[in-house]
Amino acid sequence: MPTAPAQGFQPVFYTRHAAAPGNADDGEPAAGATGRGSGICYDADRDGPHQAFCDGSRFMAYRREFLGRLEFIIDLCRQQRMPDADAIEARFRSLYRHRFEAGYFDVEHELPLMDSAGKRALDGFCDTLARAASRPDRQMTAIRELSLGVVVCASGIVANLIAADRELAQSLEGLCGKLWMVKEQIVREVLRQEVDRIYGSFELAEENELYYVNELWNAIAGDLGLPSVEGNPEDADECGYDAGYIAACRAKAMVALAPxxxxxxxxxxxxxxxxxxxxxxxxxxxxxxxxxxxxxxxxxxxxxxxxxxxxxxxxxxxxxxxxxxxxxxxxxxxxxxxxxxxxxxAMSAEGLLADMPVRLADFVAGDGRHGEVFMYGSMLGWRLQRETPAANEAPARTGAAAMDTRDMPAASLPWDAHVAAEPVNLSALRAWLADDGQLGPQLWPGAPATTLQVTSLDALMKIPAEWLGSARPLVGLLNRLSAQQGVEYLGHNLPYLLTDFPAGERDALLDKAVQLGEPGYVLARAWRSELWLVLQLAHNTAIRYLRDNLRHLAANIPAPSRGRWLDEIMHLGEPARELARAWCPDAWTLLTQSTDPLNGTRLEYWVGRDNVRALDAVCQLVAAGWGAGSVSRASGQAASVSTSQGRACAWCLDEAGKIAVSKDPATIDAARRLLRQLSFGSPASERHGRRLSDLFPSNVLYVLEAGTPETSRAFRGLLLDPQLLPHIGPELPAILYGSGAYPGYPMSYVLATGRKDFIIAYGTFLADMANAPDGARWIARLLMPKWMPEPEPEPSRGRAAPSHDPRSGCYALLDACVAGAAQAIEAYHQVLAHPAILPHVRHVLPELVLGAPTVDPKTGHRRWPEARYEVLDRMFNMSAPGYPAYRDLVRDPAILPHIVDAVPLTAVIIRTRLQGRGVVVDVDAHMPSRVVHGPRT
Incomplete structure (x- = not known):
């Protein structure tokens, strides 16, 4: 954003600020603490050589006083019950050992500095701690930070003692103390950045701070009112930096110190x-x-x-x-x-500011109140509103015309008049200043309203991006330039764009910037993410980007983020496939990784999003032998999906949770190709094939029932594929209907719909399965109209345990009889009698149409429990609305011979009806027949 004219601080801000302990919180010095600077310390003018001081009569007292200072700090930690008091004590006692018991300090330079400036700082720190008794939070923070600063290298300890003493004193002096402390922090940050830029910011970071930064600091300290660092040269001629570089650092610090x-x-x-x-x-x-x-x-x-x-x-x-x-x-x-x-x-009230806010405009709001827009520096804008115009104000103007400042009064409001202010959104302010068709203010060169009127492209290239400040004029400028010029322009302005360009404007600029290549890529990576950048690029450009950065991406994308990358980029050609090979040992691992608890596995996520290109990419990898000779880490413990509902969401439901009636058949066909490829071709594929059913969906019946013909056909082809069917046969009940009211019994759901066309279609599906290799053996289970599994017999009594579920062991066929669903029963009849199906289910017809128990392999007989006998009675109840259709089913010559012997010998009436003889007995449709109370076999 353009910077409003400003003079900044008064000269007093650039003078030394002496600590004023008397301005701190009042309080008596604590026991054991002496006045600031009153302790024993080494003075070369007074004590002569440092060794003489160490051998002198005052040294033992100095040593005891040094320990007393540290123990005062440690006792204060205990009094405040600091949770890390033990660790803090250990660090301060380490300082004592380093000074007096080990050769830690250099005796020629570092030890004299420790015993002079370092000890004076320690005395002052303890004195300030005692006066800050009413501010325990400040005490604890200062102690903790200093304890970390005394376990560094020898010369760093002295610098940290001095800094801790000064910062604690300044923090207790109100606004001015805080300002001077912030001033020191900002200048040190600027110098540190400069030193890091030259010497690096890793291995030698501590040494940089202690030597190079302090040298620069002392070179500019006098101009900025900063205390010099003892032990480093204070003269510019001594520090090793040329005057031009020092001047450049001073200028950068001055810019950073804007109010x-x-x-x-x-x-x-x-x-x-x-x-x-x-x-x-x-x-x-x-x-x-x-x-x-x-x-x-x-x-x-x-x-x-x-x-x-x-x-x-x-x-x-x-x-x-x-x-x-x-x-x-x-x-x-x-x-x-x-x-x-x-x-x-507040700074102005302290006499620190040399200027006032700049008035940009006056306006009349919609409610008739008069107002003004102000800006100060480059970062702050606000507005004031009043009921009537100010006395010294020109006649009010509205709209963008109000922005013409040529006739605006030169004097702005004094600082104390800026009350009841409201912040101005600087992005909105920029848009207002650059409103199309209006003349903007001539407050600075390159104002947004006039920038794009410049005819010379060279002149446009010289306009700093910070003068434009928002996306609209900046994109307009880029549109005027050629692609190469646009790249150069963004490159020159990257420092401003990366750090100071408004966050709310970035997306609008990125749309244009990413089209210009690397500078736009830098912005996208900094403002959004590298994955976001790849997804914004055109297909071929994205492939080229991945190829050019393949080695970097493979090594540097964090492991938790790799799954997201693979979800989004697998369609991007060979570079994406290379990343998949680098991050996963084989396709099984890739496909069974969980992308999200709600989305299930990656395969399901891709199917749910119709990501055909990703499915085909993995299929190509498998066909090329990816993982053929490896033992997958996931092959024995594949994380398929924790619940069958999760699979249903990915394959058979849309994002709104509704049946995917128009699921893209191409997606199912792509999944089929991939699953086929996984099921053969190598030893690894054979291992995967044994768990192939884990990758299949659940509740496919939903789509077979409601899907479009094309979608249903695609799912049928998937389930009946001769390469896949042998691997998924045992799991077909769960794949077709794995959740819902009657999981594992798809025929129960099909009958419950009452739809004849759906039942016939399901029968046709089973007939096709009967004709498929190895498919006939699964048909009997898929035709069972059973609601839920029957309770297991109690071992002691040999009979079924009671169940609290009223449908336990019941049959959908019974419900159809009671409900009068004649068409459903007729359709079921047609399915059972289908020439392709009947040969494979003759042996289980008693279970399918009578609800008979299975034959006991030990006795060769069927043991009819009470609940099963009741089901049989109710299905043969002549008053049931669906009985006529059921009677036709059981009397079918193709079915009757296979069921009649399964009827209990005591069920005389039922046997009579099966043989077609008319016996009229009134049987309660809801109670067992009284004629079957004898022994049942």
């Missing part, structure tokens, strides 16, 4: 602290304005104000909250702009 940047940094910390304490849930930004909650929020802001040394009038709760519903609810702000504004006003 708006410092205020926004401090404001973000304040808002983060407030949100961390005020919000129990990171997403719970709204709350009710109860008295208790309001009091708690005020206490949180009071703590923040006390840290900053501000008053209620300077920083109020409204900077953190926005009220809704007439004050009954609040929302925690996510923009720290109003906190930053409050800090800038």
């Amino acid at each position: 708006d940047r410092i205020a926004c940094r401090m404001a973000e910390e304040c808002l983060s602290m407030f949100r961390g304490r005020a919000m129990s849930d990171a997403d719970a930004t709204y709350g009710a304005c109860t008295a208790e909650q309001w009091s708690r929020l005020c206490d949180i802001v009071e703590d923040i104000r006390r840290d900053l040394g501000l008053t209620v009038s300077q920083l109020g709760l409204e900077s953190f909250l926005q009220l809704h519903d007439d004050g009954r609810r609040y929302r925690v702000r996510d923009d720290p702009a109003l906190i930053a504004l409050a800090l800038l006003k």
Whole structure:
């Protein structure tokens, strides 16, 4: 964003800030703590050579005092009951051993510095701790951070002691102390970045900080009002850097020390602290304005104000909250702009700021109130509204015409007049300034409204992206340039775009940037992700990108993210297949990995998304021998799906959870090709084949019932494939109907629908199965109209245990008789009598049409339990609405001979009806017949 003209800080900000212990929280020094600087320490002018100090009469007292300082800190840890007190004590006692019991410090340079500047800093730190007794949080934080700083290299210990002493003192001095502390932090960050850029930021990071950064620090410290680091050269001529480089570092530090940047940094910390304490849930930004909650929020802001040394009038709760519903609810702000504004006003009150906000425009709002838009620096914008225009204001103007500042009063409002402000969305402000068809303000070179009127392409190339600040004018500029010029322009402006370009504008810019190659790729990887980038590229471009970056991707994509990559890119040619080979030992592992608990395996996820290209890609890999000689780590413990409902969701239901009636047949055909390829061709495939049924869906009946003819045909082809059927036959009941009311008994569901056409279609499916190799042996189970398994017999009595399920051991055929579903019974009759089916089910016809128990292999007889006999009675109840259709079924000459002997000898009436003789007996359709109470065989 363009930077509004600003002078920044007054010169006083660039002077040294002496610590003022008297401004800290009042309190008596604690026992064992002496005044700042009053302890024993080495002074070369007074004590002579350092060795003389160590051999002198004061050294033993110095040693005891040094230990006393450390024990004072350790005792304070214990008093505050710090949870890591033991670890902190160990670190401070390590410092004592390093100084007095081991040759840890260099005796020529480091040890004299430790006994002089280091000891003075330790004395001052303890003194400040004693005066901060009312701020235990500050005490604990300072102690913990220092304890970590005294177990580094020898020269680093002294620097950390000095920094800890100064930062603790400054943190207790209110706003000015905080500002000077932030100033030091920012300058050190800038210098560290410079040193890291030259020397690297890994192995020598600590040494960089201690030597190179401190040298640069001392070289510019006098200009910025920073304390020099003892033990490093303070003169620019001594530090080894040329004057030009030092000047460049000083300029970068000055830019980073802009008031708006410092205020926004401090404001973000304040808002983060407030949100961390005020919000129990990171997403719970709204709350009710109860008295208790309001009091708690005020206490949180009071703590923040006390840290900053501000008053209620300077920083109020409204900077953190926005009220809704007439004050009954609040929302925690996510923009720290109003906190930053409050800090800038406080800085101005301290006499630190040399300028005032810049007024960009005045306007008349829809409700008639007058207002102004202000900007300060490059990061802050806000608006003020009033009932009437200000006295020194020109006549109000509305719309973009108001943005012409040529006749606007030169004087802006003083800082203390900026009350009841509301933050301005800077992205929206940019869009307003660049509104099509309107003249924007001439506040800075390259304003968005005038930029694209420049006719020279060379002039366009020289416009910094930060002057444009939003996607619309920036994309307009790129559209004016050639592709190569666009690449060069983005490359030159990458530093700004990567760090400061508004987040809300990035997607709009990426649409254009990724078309320009590598600079756009850099932005996409930084703002979104590399996978997002690949998916945005055109097909051939994406393949080329994967090929060019294959080695990097294979080695650097984290393991938890690889599954997502494979889900999205498998269709992208040979490079995608190479990644699959690099990340998975074989196709079985790839296909059975779980992509999401709700989506099941990767195979199911791909089928659910109709990802035919991914399925065919894996099929090609298997055909080429992928994993043929390996033993898959997953082959014996494939993570198919935890529930059959999960499979149904992937294969047979759409995203809304409805039956996938128009499931793309091409997807099912692709899955069929892949499963066929998995089932043969190598020893590994043979192992996979034994678990092939785990990869199949459940509840295919849903699609066979409701799907389009093409979809149903594709599923039939999948299930009846002669290469696959031998592997899935035992699991066909679960594949056809693995969940729902009657899992494992597909004929029960088919009969329950009452649809004759569906029952006939299912019979045709079974007839085709009977004609398929090795398919006939599964037909009997698939025709069983049983609701649920019958309870197991009790071992002691040899009879069925009671069940609490009223349908236990019952038959859908009985329900059809009772309900009068004559057409369903007739259709079932046709299926059983089908020439392709009947030869394979003759031996189980008693179970299929009578509900008879199976033959006991030991006795060769059928033992009829009470529940089964009741089912038989009720199906032969002449008053049942569906009895005529059922009678035709059981009397069919093709069926009758195979069932009559299964009827109990005591069931005389039923046997008579089967033989066609008319005996009229009134049998209750809901109770067992009284004529069958004798012994049953």
